[in-house]
Amino acid sequence: MIQGIVTEDLEAWVDLAIAGDEQPAVGFSALVDTGFSGCLTLPQAVLEKFHAKPMFQVNVTLADGSEIVADLFELTVLWDGQPLTIEVDAAETEPLIGMALLAGHDLQMRVVPDGEVTITPIPQ
Numbered sequence: 012m013i014q015g016i017v018t019e020d021l022e023a024w025v026d027l028a029i030a031g032d033e034q035p036a037v038g039f040s041a042l043v044d045t046g047f048s049g050c051l052t053l054p055q056a057v058l059e060k061f062h063a064k065p066m067f068q069v070n071v072t073l074a075d076g077s078e079i080v081a082d083l084f085e086l087t088v089l090w091d092g093q094p095l096t097i098e099v100d101a102a103e104t105e106p107l108i109g110m111a112l113l114a115g116h117d118l119q120m121r122v123v124p125d126g127e128v129t130i131t132p133i134p135q
Contacts, residue, residue, distance in 0.1 A: 013091055015043070015128035023120050023128045025108065028089040029061055036089055037061075039106055043118065043128065046074060047109035051088065052102035058084050063099070071100065091132065 015025030023043040028036040065082035082101040087094050119129045
């Protein structure tokens, strides 16, 4: 189970970690964004720190309807304590967890300040 908290601004945040091959895992907080269909966004500088290489570029439609071209990377994160290799969009914003990473999981949020956020695998 992955746990997080709802902030005073009613944003749901959870803690994750990047699993480095030659360095210790590095933790970070990410915002749950059900309007984002991808897996995860991270700033370019974070991706470069882990020597991630772009696989290709993708067209991305932002919440305001504008479109940008973003580099798509492959990176391993610790997801519910297990290493998981996922596609990560480079975006100069706070890290975002999208619906593709949440697929196969229950997402529960108590949407009040300091409310609990839980992400649990759906039993097979």
